Amino acid sequence: MERSYAEELPKRAGERVRLDGWLQHRRELSNVTFVILRDATGTAQIAVPSGDAGGLAALHNESAIEVVGTAVADERAPGGVELRDAVITAIAPATAAPPFELGRPSLEAALPTLLDHAAVALRHPPRRAAFRLMDASVAAFRAHLCTQRFTEVFTPKIVATATESGANCFRLDYFGRLAYLAQSPQLYKQMLVGVFERVFEVAPVFRAEPHDTPRHLNEYVSLDAEMGFITDHKDVMAVLEGAVTAMTRAVADHADARIAGALLPIRCAAPFPSVRFTDALELLVPEFGDEVRSEPDLSPAHERWLGEWALREYASDFLFVTGFPLAKRPFYTHPDPDRPAFSSSFDLLFRGLEVVTGGQRLHRPEDYDAALAARSIDPAPFAGYLEAFRFGMPPHGGFALGLERWIQQIVGAKNLRETVLFPRDINRMTP
Amino acid sequence: MERSYAEELPKRAGERVRLDGWLQHRRELSNVTFVILRDATGTAQIAVPSGDAGGLAALHNESAIEVVGTAVADERAPGGVELRDAVITAIAPATAAPPFELGRPSLEAALPTLLDHAAVALRHPPRRAAFRLMDASVAAFRAHLCTQRFTEVFTPKIVATATESGANCFRLDYFGRLAYLAQSPQLYKQMLVGVFERVFEVAPVFRAEPHDTPRHLNEYVSLDAEMGFITDHKDVMAVLEGAVTAMTRAVADHADARIAGALLPIRCAAPFPSVRFTDALELLVPEFGDEVRSEPDLSPAHERWLGEWALREYASDFLFVTGFPLAKRPFYTHPDPDRPAFSSSFDLLFRGLEVVTGGQRLHRPEDYDAALAARSIDPAPFAGYLEAFRFGMPPHGGFALGLERWIQQIVGAKNLRETVLFPRDINRMTP
Numbered sequence A, B: 001m002e003r004s005y006a007e008e009l010p011k012r013a014g015e016r017v018r019l020d021g022w023l024q025h026r027r028e029l030s031n032v033t034f035v036i037l038r039d040a041t042g043t044a045q046i047a048v049p050s051g052d053a054g055g056l057a058a059l060h061n062e063s064a065i066e067v068v069g070t071a072v073a074d075e076r077a078p079g080g081v082e083l084r085d086a087v088i089t090a091i092a093p094a095t096a097a098p099p100f101e102l103g104r105p106s107l108e109a110a111l112p113t114l115l116d117h118a119a120v121a122l123r124h125p126p127r128r129a130a131f132r133l134m135d136a137s138v139a140a141f142r143a144h145l146c147t148q149r150f151t152e153v154f155t156p157k158i159v160a161t162a163t164e165s166g167a168n169c170f171r172l173d174y175f176g177r178l179a180y181l182a183q184s185p186q187l188y189k190q191m192l193v194g195v196f197e198r199v200f201e202v203a204p205v206f207r208a209e210p211h212d213t214p215r216h217l218n219e220y221v222s223l224d225a226e227m228g229f230i231t232d233h234k235d236v237m238a239v240l241e242g243a244v245t246a247m248t249r250a251v252a253d254h255a256d257a258r259i260a261g262a263l264l265p266i267r268c269a270a271p272f273p274s275v276r277f278t279d280a281l282e283l284l285v286p287e288f289g290d291e292v293r294s295e296p297d298l299s300p301a302h303e304r305w306l307g308e309w310a311l312r313e314y315a316s317d318f319l320f321v322t323g324f325p326l327a328k329r330p331f332y333t334h335p336d337p338d339r340p341a342f343s344s345s346f347d348l349l350f351r352g353l354e355v356v357t358g359g360q361r362l363h364r365p366e367d368y369d370a371a372l373a374a375r376s377i378d379p380a381p382f383a384g385y386l387e388a389f390r391f392g393m394p395p396h397g398g399f400a401l402g403l404e405r406w407i408q409q410i411v412g413a414k415n416l417r418e419t420v421l422f423p424r425d426i427n428r429m430t431p
Helices: A006-011 A054-058 A111-116 A125-147 A186-196 A233-252 A277-288 A290-294 A300-314 A365-374 A380-390 A403-411 B006-011 B111-116 B125-147 B186-196 B233-252 B277-288 B290-294 B300-314 B365-374 B380-390 B403-411
Strands: A016-028 A032-039 A042-049 A064-073 A081-092 A171-174 A177-181 A198-206 A219-228 A274-276 A318-322 A339-343 A345-350 A353-361 A396-402 B016-028 B032-039 B042-049 B064-073 B081-092 B171-174 B177-181 B198-206 B219-228 B274-276 B318-322 B339-343 B345-350 B353-361 B396-402
Touching (some): A006 A042, A006 A081, A016 A081, A032 A064, A032 A081, A042 A064, A125 A198, A125 A219, A125 A233, A125 A403, A125 B125, A186 A198, A186 B125, A219 A233, A219 A403, A233 A345, A233 A353, A274 A277, A277 A290, A277 A300, A277 A318, A300 A345, A345 A396, B006 B016, B006 B032, B006 B042, B032 B064, B042 B064, B125 B233, B125 B403, B186 B198, B186 B380, B186 B396, B219 B233, B233 B318, B233 B345, B233 B353, B233 B396, B277 B300, B277 B318, B300 B318, B300 B345, B300 B353, B345 B396, B345 B403, B365 B380, B396 B403
Parallel strands (some): A042 A081, A274 A318, B042 B081, B274 B318
Antiparallel strands (some): A016 A032, A219 A396, A318 A345, A345 A353, B032 B042, B064 B081, B171 B177, B219 B396, B318 B345
């Protein structure tokens, strides 16, 4: 008999069907035992006479099973249909009781325990659903950029030159020579503007930051884009706005949004509100005091406050902050032509957390020479990168979106590690 | 004036249009100079009176320029339209003549020189077009698997355990501990079968193989898939066949296929022909001698011969080879139930080159214990992986497709490095 899926049951009432999946949990009443099977699409209830549980009683939860039964409409069953007269066969019995009860609404274990047992914990429907939203977000990102003439590229993760400085780079023995893991595809995506005009990449990036906080990951997925022939950073913001709007729709429309506990609605209306960095600091004065005016960047608390302000003032979960001080930005950052101490850059806050950083980049070769000299960076290791600017690099800019932070804000996760299948932090390399 | 693209010119005859792009080359005749502009979509010809070349003469090729002119139908022009009465403005002048003449059909430089100057060499239309086919291939792969209920996942590239052995792994200092760069997402994608049933990942993999040949890369892009509740490896082959067919169509239908020099047609008709490893060796005997019968694997020369045989016998560019000896395959490989010395595995040859390896995996925890013991592999570092098999892992299998090899066979590149934007090999870490 051909396999059916749990999500199809409501259309199959009256038919004999076969389901494959995992024995998630069971609820024994005096006369009937309800067995909950979980497959790729959801869960299904199977009603088994309690005296007849037979082989079933010997099976641990999370055993892989095959169930052949008759789909019967019953308004008391979840989804309005359950399987009866079922034959349950073990495909692969679990060898012990699982470390968590996956049938519960939430897993009763500390995060490190959940991460240690990722192979089981990720099966919990809300956790699994969050990663389905991740899949959908990335697909929407790519699909939107493809409509905007972007080309997907694949750039090396083993690099000879740290993007900015070697401080936060993992070091690698590359056939006896020192190499680094790429902190970002920044230099490569800029070079590729000269080739394709518009490029994007979805790939891991690596940061050797020795911080153990709920905000830090040492490996994460970056959604990068870069585009040429722009007027200024506002052209980049417009493309980002389109991509984020598409991602937001993909999440809101997703069948797993409810299961994942996505915080809906996502208040997203283009154009996103935007505030200049210096004006943002003024807004923060009543709450954080006069001294906030001399801050060179926004702290997490500042971002949270601004997120609440954007929600209050603009009913928006998104807020652009533009024009950060140039001194705090990397060497390739383009200054604001009208205020040279500030940059043509932006952050995008989503519910009070920076999820995107972007901006216009320098494009004239002499500006790169000056920027590297001003920071005492040796240009020699950047030769292959700097060559691009000697051969007609148009004004260009781009952005990088942190995928895990995006999902964190979608589902309201307290710890960024909850939004990574197998997180890497200063204390964790396994599983 | 709003920007137009080169590809739109045939529809714009009679109109005043603006193009942005690069001054690719120019051809001076006595009365007229033909300027070729290249943008993201192709090239356009601009006719300028030779005496009137003015500022243009001072511009090096590869300068970024803006051209405003009148589109005029002229059957002598490439594409049937050229721009006249044009005003050409430099957006970003090149500071020197480029190292290659990008207007020529092929670049006259040795491969190492092209790779050293990737920022310029990749702009050559045939090279750029090959990477557009790569983009299209990956998009088709993902799109096909999404129709087959696969979930896209992102797994860590910094790992504590070498997938099979540490021999070909890059080593990393991870906050004072030894870590490796992942050779493949194999262990993770198997664990995730227990979560999502079907997963795929498109991501870099790293191999520290110290070989300097046209066939070796030390970092490449792997298109991985894994699926549960299979009968045997033939279910995996069917999914792969669907994905490859979709990728083949995406390439053949692509506007850049001709520019990239794609070798068309790609002879692809499902079901792909399939030959067992032991039968393949028999086929090779007349050419390679009796001793080929004792080979444990296929050599590149064997693969090429079999590719020619498949084309001759089946008019197919694709050939499955199945049932490789178990001894040569990794510990997680499932034996053929009928021939335990052989495996439920397959390679897919594309035009005589292995581009995919796959098969069914072990799924019973006791089989893993035995397989690791038989190879004297300590199970302790695999604890997080082995846990998945203790909790109901159904029969499953998957495959990995090497993206660069795929494109190499599409365009007939002699060296695998030609199919990577910025290749990494034993001697090359830059640009």
